[in-house]
Amino acid sequence: xxxxxxxxxxxxxxxxxxxxxxxxxxxxxxxxxxxxxxxxxxxxxxxxxxxxxxxxxxxxxxxxxxxxxxxxxxxxxxxxxxxxxxxxxxxxxxxxxxxxxxxxxxxxxxxxxxxxxxxxxxxxxxxxxxxxxxxxxxxxxxxxxxxxxxxxxxxxxxxxxxxxxxxxxxxxxxxxxxxxxxxxxxxxxxxxxxxxxxxxxxxxxxxxxxxxxxxxxxxxxxxxxxxxxxxxxxxxxxxxxxxxxxxxxxxxxxxxxxxxxxxxxxxxxxxxxxxxxxxxxxxxxxxx
Amino acid sequence: xxxxxxxxxxxxxxxxxxxxxxxxxxxxxxxxxxxxxxxxxxxxxxxxxxxxxxxxxxxxxxxxxxxxxxxxxxxxxxxxxxxxxxxxxxxxxxxxxxxxxxxxxxxxxxxxxxxxxxxxxxxxxxxxxxxxxxxxxxxxxxxxxxxxxxxxxxxxxxxxxxxxxxxxxxxxxxxxxxxxxxxxxxxxxxxxxxxxxxxxxxxxxxxxxxxxxxxxxxxxxxxxxxxxxxxxxxxxxxxxxxxxxxxxxxxxxxxxxxxxxxxxxxxxxxxxxxxxxxxxx
Numbered sequence: 001x002x003x004x005x006x007x008x009x010x011x012x013x014x015x016x017x018x019x020x021x022x023x024x025x026x027x028x029x030x031x032x033x034x035x036x037x038x039x040x041x042x043x044x045x046x047x048x049x050x051x052x053x054x055x056x057x058x059x060x061x062x063x064x065x066x067x068x069x070x071x072x073x074x075x076x077x078x079x080x081x082x083x084x085x086x087x088x089x090x091x092x093x094x095x096x097x098x099x100x101x102x103x104x105x106x107x108x109x110x111x112x113x114x115x116x117x118x119x120x121x122x123x124x125x126x127x128x129x130x131x132x133x134x135x136x137x138x139x140x141x142x143x144x145x146x147x148x149x150x151x152x153x154x155x156x157x158x159x160x161x162x163x164x165x166x167x168x169x170x171x172x173x174x175x176x177x178x179x180x181x182x183x184x185x186x187x188x189x190x191x192x193x194x195x196x197x198x199x200x201x202x203x204x205x206x207x208x209x210x211x212x213x214x215x216x217x218x219x220x221x222x223x224x225x226x227x228x229x230x231x232x233x234x235x236x237x238x239x240x241x242x243x244x245x246x247x248x249x250x251x252x253x254x255x256x257x258x259x260x261x262x263x264x265x266x267x268x269x270x271x272x273x274x275x276x277x278x279x280x281x282x283x284x285x286x287x288x
Numbered sequence: 289x290x291x292x293x294x295x296x297x298x299x300x301x302x303x304x305x306x307x308x309x310x311x312x313x314x315x316x317x318x319x320x321x322x323x324x325x326x327x328x329x330x331x332x333x334x335x336x337x338x339x340x341x342x343x344x345x346x347x348x349x350x351x352x353x354x355x356x357x358x359x360x361x362x363x364x365x366x367x368x369x370x371x372x373x374x375x376x377x378x379x380x381x382x383x384x385x386x387x388x389x390x391x392x393x394x395x396x397x398x399x400x401x402x403x404x405x406x407x408x409x410x411x412x413x414x415x416x417x418x419x420x421x422x423x424x425x426x427x428x429x430x431x432x433x434x435x436x437x438x439x440x441x442x443x444x445x446x447x448x449x450x451x452x453x454x455x456x457x458x459x460x461x462x463x464x465x466x467x468x469x470x471x472x473x474x475x476x477x478x479x480x481x482x483x484x485x486x487x488x489x490x491x492x493x494x495x496x497x498x499x500x501x502x503x504x505x506x507x508x509x510x511x512x513x514x515x516x517x518x519x520x521x522x523x524x525x526x527x528x529x530x531x532x533x534x535x536x537x538x539x540x541x542x543x544x545x546x547x548x549x550x551x552x553x554x555x556x557x558x559x560x561x562x563x564x565x566x567x568x569x
Binding site: 003028085123246270 | 297300301304305307308311312314315316318319321322325333334336337338379380381383384386387388390391393396399401402403404405406407408409410411412413414415416417418419420421423436437439440443447472500501503504508518519520522523526533536537540543544547548551555
């Protein structure tokens with residue numbers, strides 16, 4: 001009886017994960033081998049042919065490439081901004097209340113839902129919007145740029161928006177990490193004549209390494225799965241300039257009603273994410 | 289020597305302040321512009337040159353949203369869904385976390401690993417099977433369908449954070465209660481939970497945020513306007529009227545208020561709990 005107690009405690013979550021993750025994954029794998037589902041009364045088994053169609057579709061590779069650029073650009077900038085802001089907020093040169101105020105301001109972007117962020121930046125980046133006003137009046141560009149609807153700038157623009165939206169999580173976590181580094185290490189280094197940059201390279205970065213690795217992998221998983229921001233700013237366009245794996249899959253399913261193909265694409269995305277998850281879990285284990 | 293040190297400090301302080309000011313502009317300007325725009329007339333949104341305070345300053349955009357039952361319904365739906373998800377997540381997560389923290393049992397490691405991995409399952413992968421499951425279970429376009437769905441995204445993190453917190457509580461508390469003859473459920477509810485309020489607040493805030501912000505499943509698993517949540521409602525404003533920017537900004541401000549308030553009240557718990565979960569788990 002006693003031995004069964006823990007199973008009672010974990011029963012609800014086990015049932016939920018079974019219903020909400022395992023069964024759906026089994027279903028989507030099943031769907032991916034059928035010619036079509038949901039929209040058709042009868043489905044035919046087609047083996048791996050959906051995977052073949054997806055993997056020979058040029059748009060899939062455009063989407064994969066865009067997802068890659070978007071993810072690497074976002075995560076890299078999240079890290080740089082996160083560590084910069086966290087270091088500034090951890091400075092011993094400023095009184096605590098000043099740092100509290102700035103911390104609150106720096107966290108702001110994190111408190112808005114993606115739908116809000118999307119619409120806000122559509123207004124800011126409008127050809128007649130305030131950002132173009134500043135760029136034109138300072139002479140950086142001649143006329144207002146259609147940031148989100150020109151092929152050349154759309155990917156850059158959505159990546160920028162995502163950078164703005166996502167760096168606070170890095171900042172908050174790295175700040176906690178910085179506060180955990182002993183001041184003695186820096187004291188000792190500065191007695192040895194180490195410059196601030198050297199201290200950063202040889203004390204701060206190595207000390208934060210485990211946190212940084214976790215955050216980078218987690219952020220890559222999240223960013224590569226970003227759907228709403230793209231959908232609400234560019235819808236994947238213009239043409240396929242900002243098409244990403246999630247928007248590509250969503251369109252296959254809910255615009256083209258090709259649920260078999262969409263399922264195959266969804267399974268491919270799952271496999272890619274599992275590769276990242278594998279590194280994440282291995283890293284977590286190594287730290288324990 | 290001391291003097292040069294002070295001079296260096298003064299110079300560095302200037303750089304720190306410059307950095308903070310630049311960062312604050314980057315982070316804060318869009319938000320300031322959002323609030324300013326919500327008080328403008330729609331015709332002034334793209335006025336040239338732009339200004340923060342315009343002649344047409346008014347709260348009309350807010351009034352028009354707060355007096356429209358259709359839009360108020362978006363908020364009611366979001367509150368209902370987010371609060372239900374938060375309550376259910378806390379119950380399920382507390383039970384599981386207690387087992388992970390206090391018991392050794394066969395399958396513990398595997399279950400832990402599965403919960404960690406569920407965090408990485410892409411929402412888009414689950415979307416298609418959920419769509420057909422939810423339709424089959426006759427939960428399409430219902431609150432229950434959304435609430436059930438959101439639990440996948442909230443549970444893993446909630447369990448990881450709660451387990452990390454329970455691990456910091458001494459096991460002697462449980463032992464003492466056990467000697468007094470309390471059963472495990474009673475130990476959890478009477479001894480452990482009363483001292484776990486900070487962690488539950490932090491997990492609850494995070495859960496509420498995820499549910500309040502969710503977009504993809506709300507878009508796909510509901511159909512009628514009266515079942516839509518705030519994120520979808522904001523999107524509907526975009527298409528419905530020909531870009532009433534001031535109303536969209538007002539709705540955005542209103543939609544952000546619950547999260548801002550939660551954050552203001554619980555800032556300390558929230559950041560503490562989140563980082564404990566993120567760093568340790």
